[in-house]
Amino acid sequence: MNTFHEGIQAMVETERDWNPSRPCPEAQVPRWDREFDVCIVGFGSAGGSAAIEAAEAGARVCVFEVASGAGGTSAMAGGDIYLGGGGGTPAQNENGFQDDTEDFFRYMMMAGGADADEARVRAYADGALGHYEWLRKIGVPYRTTYIPGKTMMPGTGDCLILSGNEFAWPYSDHAKPCPRGHLPEATGETGGFVLMDAIARRAKEIGVESSFDTKVRALIQSEDGRICGLIAVQNGETIYVRANGGVLLCAGGFVLNREMLEQYAPQVNHLSDDALSGGYDDGSGIQMGMGAGGQAIHMDELFTTFTFYPPESNVKGILVNEQGQRFINEDAYPGRVAHHCVRQLGSKIHLLVDEAIYTPPTELSRWELAAVGETWEEVEEELGFVSGTLVETIERFNAYASKGEDPLFHKSPDWLKPLIEPPFAAIAVTVGESFLPYFTLGGLRVTIDGEVLDGTGEAISGLYAAGRTACGLPRSAEDYSSGMSLGDCTFFGRRAGLHAATKAAG
């Protein structure tokens, strides 16, 4: 009978609908099932890196993860980490690139957009080389090889790639360009998996405890406002966990929460339903932080991109909107190009190519050959464009390209070539629909040590965030470079873990 009643009691307790937006007052906690120095919510690259640092600083650490193993969205990524400065990483140096810290800093400030966080960028620029060493030390394998040119994730196991707008206007005017995307040695697009595998192994080795299949439902707040624990559901049972040093939210972004997306980033309605996520970016980390008084910023920033190349010869083509106008230097990073595509009136963008440069795009399914002709007039007519619009755009582009100039959009001479060899073609992409999976950049406002800040800039005692639960280095979809997010997750995850461990010790 007792067992039966206890079963019912457990069920009732589980079914209590903990609202992540409301911290549970400590006074309402019926018991403490576990106790740690640092509790981490989410075992992606941010949570894992934080756990390693916290444990190495002597803290008792547990990572609570809703999935059945470590990985999160990080494991789904290509594994690219944006690194440089200090003269250069081994991969940069071996391939002839010297990367000055100030160039790295200036580029990262531009890549952070209008509200780039100078203190955060400074810490990262100064610390990126040391971070590379740390990644190697915990077991992430890196070659020192370089894949030159414009590429997406190559999947060859090589290391260095160009993963942003470094060589494109206007960025190249303000910081000496250098490739800075660093991929782990991995076959296919498994770089993120390799990264997470190293992080998870290292965490286990040094005694980090993991609680998988565990959904954190709410934070616990003491009477003086400090976050002192969490409530989670594990195997259908509610557990109350005390955190002496703090709770660190590393639960990803909100790209799977449609309601949040529509309320913060309604431009999602112009995109496909294709979210980039390991399956659990439900916004609950951000909600728990906001519920404790944390401020969530840049929640409107949604990064999306499209397979404009490879082949890189496409970069020599030009992109036009439905008015037949060019609108961006086509050698900008595809994420930036995609951002400007979304801004155009109309839903179709066309890539114009000639026989000399055309090779079918790798991801053909996302593109459609819309028109082919022996003259650009034929292509214009076949597309149904207003007479003269496309032809004049092409003629002006060709006239300047033959001189190695692009006075209107500043495409680099490397990619300028008149489109004069028939047949000519227009390849169509539908804005949004044909783009790659998107993810969110907005999240909790945090110090460089991950302390969550309220609306007046005051830190909420005991509460930390890192990774896409926080708003970190990447906060402008228009200016984003690949590798910034994982760089931010791992680097600032480490700092947050260390800070929380220090608090626990103090």
Add this chain to the structure above:
Amino acid sequence: MNTFHEGIQAMVETERDWNPSRPCPEAQVPRWDREFDVCIVGFGSAGGSAAIEAAEAGARVCVFEVASGAGGTSAMAGGDIYLGGGGGTPAQNENGFQDDTEDFFRYMMMAGGADADEARVRAYADGALGHYEWLRKIGVPYRTTYIPGKTMMPGTGDCLILSGNEFAWPYSDHAKPCPRGHLPEATGETGGFVLMDAIARRAKEIGVESSFDTKVRALIQSEDGRICGLIAVQNGETIYVRANGGVLLCAGGFVLNREMLEQYAPQVNHLSDDALSGGYDDGSGIQMGMGAGGQAIHMDELFTTFTFYPPESNVKGILVNEQGQRFINEDAYPGRVAHHCVRQLGSKIHLLVDEAIYTPPTELSRWELAAVGETWEEVEEELGFVSGTLVETIERFNAYASKGEDPLFHKSPDWLKPLIEPPFAAIAVTVGESFLPYFTLGGLRVTIDGEVLDGTGEAISGLYAAGRTACGLPRSAEDYSSGMSLGDCTFFGRRAGLHAATKAAG
């Protein structure tokens, strides 16, 4: 001695730095100085309208206002309220406009942008005619006269104006156009003052208490999470006020809080320092709501506009970016045009006019005559534009305009006229710098009765918001129509006041 000590005690208490982002636990309240059914923070049009409804429903109401009198930002506005539907207001009907509720509804859904709130728009569309009667009843004077054509606030005391995109593409394709801006009878730009004067008088007549020169510093939260009062500073003394039915935040937006602007709407860096505010839109209302667990949405939406007309003949000109490209139908509402100006690459936009249509813009200080020529080639050269760019744009526009067509941007035939009478001129506006004062549209997520919602969509007991502290009808700068904000403030302020009064009675 006692008096001296009490004075010191009062000073110490005042200096306690209440953080608006943290509700004060009820247990920490030393005493209750006052008690009301409904406490309202801010005496603008939202707070005033709420106070009237709450008091008429029998509640004891106090409005706490940081300034020395009622008014807020509402009193600085032109007083335009967006009204229609139900067949039309008296001003619409007397001037030959029938305004069907469904057209009104469909237009308002478009004007709300990608995340328009259907329930809110429905309530407003169904209730706008009744709201007009209420405004008249409380003493807002309205004529039934109409100022036709494209105008900004005319300041003549006439009532009906065109204040949005109703007649412009693509809006006109989806809802039968009708002018819907309703101005109080007032001389000069004092419509907002006249509106607020009526609201404040009415509130006083029916026994609403006002506490001016009173800054609300924090909310008070009971142990069960309910908002049950507020802490304010009045004449240097801290007062603790109990609110039985709830606290209603009507404290304006955050346009004067530079830190919040940069973190939520960093595009502000492209604008001038010219914020539209009565002086107290410091974001503290939104911060208090967020601190209690409220979700703030669409915080990136910043409305800005510019004096593109009068004279309305300018609408027959065309706007080009620095690439010499048109980018919008110039007969769209100036706020929409301004939004698209900000999207262009480069910082200057030029209005191209010919002798036949040119009249100097009214606010000349914001415009600069950049080039004049006997041919468009001369103008293009004088502007330093890439050869052929501006001329081709003009030639294409002229060719179609002479047929009454604009296939690229869908300007209405009413405003299409070839620009062929020399001399020709380009008038320059610097994006942002030359724009009019901006204001914020983002705020707390609320039900149609003003209940503040947390991140999971659950109402926070005892907490309400209205006006620009909430995210209401207007939530898309690109689609905004003048009169939507004051319409939202007064209409949904009333609903929130009534709901809080009902709670107090229950």
